[in-house]
């Protein structure tokens with residue numbers, strides 16, 4: 001079930017540079033949420049900016065009824081969001097989308113994240129860890145974040161930075177590819193920039209590994225009503241907001 | 257306590273329990289909103305624009321946000337009229353809803369064929385979109401020439417026993433002329449406005465934000481244009497009008513009624529608040545009670561112009 005809920009901001013803090021972490025108090029949405037789903041957040045109650053902003057659920061905290069999000073300030077909406085104070089209320093619609101399929105046990109799993117695409121991987125790791133062997137691969141431009149949290153939820157975390165400031169210097173897909181050649185990953189999950197997802201789709205194909213990718217698309221409604229976010233999956237028109245954002249990489253067309 | 261007010265409206269034979277409707281293309285086939293409201297409360301549901309054959313629509317990005325508005329270039333993606341009749345219509349009708357099918361075509365014959373197909377179904381009325389700015393062959397060409405408008409209206413009407421609503425494009429020089437042709441062609445009702453053609457630019461990439469380059473503007477940004485057009489048209493024709501364009505509050509609804517709309521439709525507003533349609537049904541009743549108005553029709557056209 002989807003809800004519109006006025007959520008009180010419990011915390012809104014800068015993590016590094018343009019990356020923020022927010023905790024939202026929720027009574028309804030939090031109870032129905034799962035890894036890989038997202039929220040549509042209205043950053044103020046004015047007609048400008050008009051649309052809600054789609055933001056992934058980073059963590060579901062059922063003990064304290066909190067939904068955690070990580071977001072990057074890229075434009076006016078996310079900038080306004082970064083100014084919101086503790087105690088203020090935001091209108092949130094959710095949980096939205098299908099989320100990751102985490103119904104697996106005893107597998108050797110690779111979870112790959114790039115940039116702000118790392119945000120939804122925390123709840124994902126939570127739902128896979130201990131039932132599976134979880135290997136996490138994180139790619140950043142320069143400054144890493146969320147590494148400690150993900151270390152608690154996995155068997156190993158490998159990091160790369162483009163600048164070389166931390167971990168392997170280069171793209172995380174290079175680390176992934178090397179590990180796949182040497183080891184035996186059974187299943188992949190990925191979220192990040194389109195270029196990274198395309199590369200992972202190719203790797204998954206080459207080594208014949210199943211892979212779930214979480215996609216982004218510009219959205220109007222977020223609930224399947226406007227057809228703004230259509231994408232071709234197995235030759236059929238699907239909607240990123242309800243049929244996704246998670247798709248099997250071999251079924252989804254990532255080319256423009 | 258609860259004083260009863262009459263919210264029902266009569267659109268030339270099409271009777272709605274209240275004047276709050278959904279705008280085509282923004283409410284899917286209704287089901288999408290059921291988590292947020294009891295959709296059977298609404299005056300009517302106007303479904304996604306239908307074409308004779310299924311349509312894949314345009315490439316994404318199809319949505320761009322602009323100041324207090326959005327541009328869309330969906331390109332009429334839809335599963336086709338037959339799918340609607342088989343999979344969607346009976347569900348809505350079982351809920352006791354008034355269902356209006358919105359149709360778009362590439363030729364007058366296509367419109368007529370869809371009218372004939374829908375005439376044998378339980379849908380309550382047809383809204384003919386002669387204004388969709390997205391599809392190269394259709395849309396604009398029909399809606400901007402008053403002779404073509406007369407021809408298509410009268411031919412579709414000849415193929416239809418159900419009420420015919422014709423939806424006007426705002427992308428014309430004189431909306432009054434077009435409205436007159438629709439009335440002359442025998443339409444039962446008018447709806448306006450469809451989206452205004454616009455563009456959004458990304459200066460970093462030096463490219464349009466929409467893959468289609470241009471799209472249709474909707475939302476609060478277009479409300480003043482919509483009000484002006486409804487007002488002008490209501491002073492020109494005698495058939496009822498469904499007003500729309502940027503409605504997000506009960507005040508907006510009252511404004512449209514005052515300038516001459518007999519009913520209203522909410523489009524983009526659904527994206528901001530997915531419960532807005534049912535909230536407006538309640539708020540309209542409250543407004544009437546608070547202002548000692550016993551019948552909603554008392555508001556229609558009551559603006560006092562200078």
Ligand SMILES: Cc1cc2nc3c(=O)[nH]c(=O)nc-3n(C[C@H](O)[C@H](O)[C@H](O)COP(=O)(O)OP(=O)(O)OC[C@H]3O[C@@H](n4cnc5c(N)ncnc54)[C@H](O)[C@@H]3O)c2cc1C
Pocket residue numbers: 038049051052053054055056057069070071072073074075076077078079116119120215216217218219245320321
């Ligand atoms: C399913 C999903 C999950 C997401 N999860 C996160 C997350 O956890 N953290 C995070 O930082 N970002 C996430 N994003 C991206 C985020 O939605 C955009 O960065 C944000 O909408 C930008 O808004 P803005 O006003 O700051 O930017 P502007 O450029 O001013 O936004 C203008 C319009 O474009 C849309 N838009 C711009 N960039 C994107 C984008 N990349 N994807 C979709 N719409 C966009 C905005 O929503 C808005 O409608 C996610 C996107 C999707 C689709």
Ligand SMILES: Cc1cc2nc3c(=O)[nH]c(=O)nc-3n(C[C@H](O)[C@H](O)[C@H](O)COP(=O)(O)O)c2cc1C
Pocket residue numbers: 220226279280281282304305306328330332358385388423449450451473474475476478500501502503521522523524525
């Ligand atoms: C995403 C989107 C899709 C639309 N699709 C259709 C359509 O298929 N047929 C149609 O007649 N109008 C369509 N419209 C126009 C709306 O029905 C309405 O006329 C317009 O958006 C103005 O109302 P609003 O400002 O309340 O959205 C669409 C509008 C939007 C935003």
Ligand code: FES
Pocket residue numbers: 218219220221222223224225226227228229230239240241242
């Ligand atoms: S955003 Fe409207 S259908 Fe997906």
